[in-house]
Amino acid sequence: MMTDSQIIREIKDGNVDLYATLMNRYQKKILSFIYHMLKSAKLELLAEDLSSETFYKAYRSLHSFREVDASFSTWLYTIARNTVLSELRKQKTAHVSLDDSTYIPIAPPEAAPEQHLLRSEKVTMVREAINSLPEKQRSALILREYDGMDYQEIANILDQSVSSVKSLLFRARASVKTQLESYFNEPAMMKEYEEMKFR
Secondary structure, eight states, rough: OHHHEEEEEEEEOOOOHHHHHHHHHHHHHHHHHHHHHHGGGGHHHGHHHHHHHHHHHHHHHHGOOOOTTTOOOHHHHHHHHHHHHHHHTTTTTTOOOOOOTOOOOOOOOOOOOOHHHHHHHHHHHHHHHHHSHHHHHHHHHHHHISSOHHHHHHHHHHHHOOOHHHHHHHHHHHHHHHHHHOOOOOOHHHHHHHHHOOO
16 A cells, blocks of 8 residues: 555655545545534535545645644644634634534443433533634544544644644643532542543
């Protein structure tokens, strides 16, 4: 299998058909990331269009891509995030959210209906707390907890230092925990909250 670098070199040498290979490699991840970014603004129907726009922008700018600056995937996520933020500004909304289902744990089959309802209520509160975070903190959480990126990748995408990313994530988690402390006031409940959130 060709690496991203090999494919990009081939494309720059004129074998533009290989761009479809790069698209196939990253399409699902980029679409998922964009969908999560758009969710709370209720603009998720635009996810496919913005994903296509992301890949179009990447193709148009591929000649300027330099691997010494960032990996292709990091560069692509940066374009995706900027495309989403541009669209959100157009829509005059500042809310960026995680997907509703991202942090919904699976209830055990034997759980009573009222237990399942209570669990759903808890998850909703966690999601709303995350929703209230500043955009960079939310983006950092999506990239770290959902996309599983390391600190350096997130730093490149958000144009921050690694220490700033760690600080963003620390503040985001602390903020969510503070918002939920009165609800998850028992040690056992707080432990359940920790397990529910950041795996």
